[in-house]
Amino acid sequence: MADTPQGMTPPHSDNITISVDAMGGDEGPSAVVAGCAASAARNPCIAFILHGDESVLTPLVARHKALSGITQIAHSPGVVRMDDKPSQVMRHGRETSMWSALTSVREGKAQAAVSCGNTGALMAVAMLRLRRLEGVHRPAIACLWPSRGDSGYNTLLDVGADVRADEESLLQYALMGAAYYRNAFNAPRPRVGLLNVGTEEHKGRGEIKEAARLIAEAAEIGRYDFVGFVEGTDLASAHVDVIVTDGFTGNVALKTGEGTARLISDTLREELTAGFWSKLSALIASSPLRRMKRRMDPRRMNGGVFLGLNGTVVKSHGAADATGVSAAIKLAFRLAQSGFQDRISQRLVSITDAMHEKVLDPKSPEAARGHRDEDEDTQTGTSPE
Amino acid sequence: MADTPQGMTPPHSDNITISVDAMGGDEGPSAVVAGCAASAARNPCIAFILHGDESVLTPLVARHKALSGITQIAHSPGVVRMDDKPSQVMRHGRETSMWSALTSVREGKAQAAVSCGNTGALMAVAMLRLRRLEGVHRPAIACLWPSRGDSGYNTLLDVGADVRADEESLLQYALMGAAYYRNAFNAPRPRVGLLNVGTEEHKGRGEIKEAARLIAEAAEIGRYDFVGFVEGTDLASAHVDVIVTDGFTGNVALKTGEGTARLISDTLREELTAGFWSKLSALIASSPLRRMKRRMDPRRMNGGVFLGLNGTVVKSHGAADATGVSAAIKLAFRLAQSGFQDRISQRLVSITDAMHEKVLDPKSPEAARGHRDEDEDTQTGTSPE
Numbered sequence: 001m002a003d004t005p006q007g008m009t010p011p012h013s014d015n016i017t018i019s020v021d022a023m024g025g026d027e028g029p030s031a032v033v034a035g036c037a038a039s040a041a042r043n044p045c046i047a048f049i050l051h052g053d054e055s056v057l058t059p060l061v062a063r064h065k066a067l068s069g070i071t072q073i074a075h076s077p078g079v080v081r082m083d084d085k086p087s088q089v090m091r092h093g094r095e096t097s098m099w100s101a102l103t104s105v106r107e108g109k110a111q112a113a114v115s116c117g118n119t120g121a122l123m124a125v126a127m128l129r130l131r132r133l134e135g136v137h138r139p140a141i142a143c144l145w146p147s148r149g150d151s152g153y154n155t156l157l158d159v160g161a162d163v164r165a166d167e168e169s170l171l172q173y174a175l176m177g178a179a180y181y182r183n184a185f186n187a188p189r190p191r192v193g194l195l196n197v198g199t200e201e202h203k204g205r206g207e208i209k210e211a212a213r214l215i216a217e218a219a220e221i222g223r224y225d226f227v228g229f230v231e232g233t234d235l236a237s238a239h240v241d242v243i244v245t246d247g248f249t250g251n252v253a254l255k256t257g258e259g260t261a262r263l264i265s266d267t268l269r270e271e272l273t274a275g276f277w278s279k280l281s282a283l284i285a286s287s288p289l290r291r292m293k294r295r296m297d298p299r300r301m302n303g304g305v306f307l308g309l310n311g312t313v314v315k316s317h318g319a320a321d322a323t324g325v326s327a328a329i330k331l332a333f334r335l336a337q338s339g340f341q342d343r344i345s346q347r348l349v350s351i352t353d354a355m356h357e358k359v360l361d362p363k364s365p366e367a368a369r370g371h372r373d374e375d376e377d378t379q380t381g382t383s384p385e
Numbered sequence: 386m387a388d389t390p391q392g393m394t395p396p397h398s399d400n401i402t403i404s405v406d407a408m409g410g411d412e413g414p415s416a417v418v419a420g421c422a423a424s425a426a427r428n429p430c431i432a433f434i435l436h437g438d439e440s441v442l443t444p445l446v447a448r449h450k451a452l453s454g455i456t457q458i459a460h461s462p463g464v465v466r467m468d469d470k471p472s473q474v475m476r477h478g479r480e481t482s483m484w485s486a487l488t489s490v491r492e493g494k495a496q497a498a499v500s501c502g503n504t505g506a507l508m509a510v511a512m513l514r515l516r517r518l519e520g521v522h523r524p525a526i527a528c529l530w531p532s533r534g535d536s537g538y539n540t541l542l543d544v545g546a547d548v549r550a551d552e553e554s555l556l557q558y559a560l561m562g563a564a565y566y567r568n569a570f571n572a573p574r575p576r577v578g579l580l581n582v583g584t585e586e587h588k589g590r591g592e593i594k595e596a597a598r599l600i601a602e603a604a605e606i607g608r609y610d611f612v613g614f615v616e617g618t619d620l621a622s623a624h625v626d627v628i629v630t631d632g633f634t635g636n637v638a639l640k641t642g643e644g645t646a647r648l649i650s651d652t653l654r655e656e657l658t659a660g661f662w663s664k665l666s667a668l669i670a671s672s673p674l675r676r677m678k679r680r681m682d683p684r685r686m687n688g689g690v691f692l693g694l695n696g697t698v699v700k701s702h703g704a705a706d707a708t709g710v711s712a713a714i715k716l717a718f719r720l721a722q723s724g725f726q727d728r729i730s731q732r733l734v735s736i737t738d739a740m741h742e743k744v745l746d747p748k749s750p751e752a753a754r755g756h757r758d759e760d761e762d763t764q765t766g767t768s769p770e
Binding site: 120198252 | 545582588619634636637639644648649651
């Protein structure tokens with residue numbers, strides 16, 4: 001099983017350049033550069049623009065043969081810190097590696113950007129530099145969740161772009177999440193669920209009931225199946241692919257899942273090293289435990305994708321090591337390669353128009369217009385790697 | 386380690402009667418009755434009123450010697466189903482075992498009620514039959530969360546009484562949650578955290594920032610320490626005891642934690658039974674794995690406590706088996722025995738008064754009034770079991 005989604009095809013034969021904010025992240029630039037090198041070693045079609053302090057990055061890049069000839073360094077003296085306020089970075093962040101990384105995408109020098117930095121600042125600067133897609137109220141961040149389904153992943157969004165979401169934003173998340181999942185996993189008709197406190201129709205907040213109505217109505221236009229309300233226990237379910245929620249709830253769910261997995265893994269480690277017999281059993285059990293660890297490794301799911309912008313941006317976990325950074329780069333590469341960004345932007349405009357005609361004003365005769373630009377949303381074929 | 390919180394003392398020497406809705410729950414009345422019997426076998430000071438269909442319950446009770454002489458059956462023909470709407474049950478539920486179980490508490494025949502039934506209906510009927518404590522806007526449901534701390538548990542509330550909470554409700558949850566934790570774990574000064582999407586002050590929704598201000602201001606009156614914002618990853622943290630959030634977010638977090646634990650446990654089981662060597666290692670590792678399973682067993686944490694009502698109500702998980710029901714009964718017994726309910730009701734009135742004077746109107750000279758009735762909130766001594 002690969003580190004990130006399988007099943008995409010290259011519509012372009014050219015190399016893909018990834019713009020990397022090399023200064024973000026808790027592990028520092030050496031982990032980021034090592035992650036780039038790991039990706040380059042496995043992928044002959046990739047190139048990098050690394051943004052950050054040239055005097056730091058040049059010797060780091062020189063250490064990795066795989067980066068030779070495919071890596072440009074774009075000097076930027078400033079760094080966005082994890083506790084910088086997004087509003088400050090928007091006003092005073094022009095000299096930072098994060099700003100510079102997004103500018104390369106804006107200028108078409110790179111097809112996607114990756115950063116391990118401050119999520120709020122990254123979203124704020126991305127909105128400023130790349131702008132929202134036409135018709136999108138609020139961008140969202142989609143993450144992968146380990147699943148019992150065939151692809152091994154579900155998608156949860158929004159996990160933190162915006163702490164509130166009204167019913168129309170939740171509808172847009174459903175549309176964008178379905179398009180993302182369709183491209184990432186070659187699934188022609190993803191199943192969309194709406195996160196709630198129960199699966200019964202009478203439960204939940206008013207805006208969620210209204211969102212359920214809108215998402216159900218838009219299923220044909222958005223080419224997904226709506227499975228209705230799902231609960232926190234269903235995040236890993238094989239019966240849903242895309243789980244829609246507001247950014248506050250999604251962020252709490254993501255971190256609760258992470259925290260629970262870490263607690264269990266720590267408890268297991270304590271018990272398996274508590275005495276001689278336990279240590280022996282741990283030794284003998286090491287192979288299945290390693291397999292399990294690999295299946296559940298959060299680094300393999302690393303990469304929150306920003307949806308709804310004029311450009312592909314992948315947010316890597318702040319604490320990502322080289323393996324995690326490499327997974328985020330791979331995800332960015334595949335999304336860039338699939339042409340996902342171009343197609344999602346064409347579709348969203350038409351879908352939003354159609355939604356306003358069909359769902360928000362169901363009597364309109366132009367309801368079917370949204371179907372026009374959707375034909376090229378899924379590619380078939382084999383994976384490039 | 387025991388199934389539920391240690392550290393309480395009996396202020397009454399009399400027996401404690403628990404009123405049990407014997408018809409609720411997915412496992413049916415036989416699991417509920419078996420849970421009562423398991424509690425009775427370990428606790429000589431307990432008695433039961435079992436509510437439900439007499440013709441079903443009489444033979445079930447007769448099977449368990451431990452229940453003989455301490456169990457009354459209160460016949461009620463109706464059952465609240467898991468998909469019944471709370472509003473329907475409030476109007477037409479007089480003949481149900483749930484209604485009858487709460488009536489026994491209202492009439493003083495029992496000191497606490499336990500039900501595995503429909504949570505929404507149980508809260509609705511509990512509010513109708515027991516009424517809110519004076520000054521409480523909205524009752525909350527508090528659950529236990531496995532923790533790295535000394536007590537082994539944190540408390541999370543609200544996990545589903547109300548899908549919304551304004552800043553004043555969040556403040557009341559902090560006060561009620563701290564009082565509950567103080568009684569349940571004999572912790573004189575619990576540490577309270579407010580769930581948010583980041584620990585930085587500028588993050589999160591407006592009502593949460595305002596709630597943080599109120600909860601910080603009320604720390605002395607409420608006799609807790611406010612540790613500020615916590616994230617989903619902190620639910621098991623040793624640095625916090627009580628985590629406050631709205632019922633929508635709390636319910637999603639609770640179920641996400643459950644779902645994640647189940648996914649990991651299933652994956653572990655698959656990997657450990659995947660081949661001969663794996664099976665052998667599982668056999669040898671069985672003792673540490675069993676210990677870990679016991680430490681993380683969700684049945685031991687079974688029991689959502691309804692806070693803010695004139696009476697103690699414990700909601701057991703709908704899917705609880707006899708072990709889970711017994712844990713919920715034990716929790717109800719200890720809360721009844723600690724006199725928690727009487728003290729919390731005295732305190733909340735004075736705290737609410739003081740809050741309105743001190744926090745909401747900080748210039749009032751009567752700000753200190755809230756301290757008056759708080760002296761008896763924690764008991765010391767040894768556990769009855």
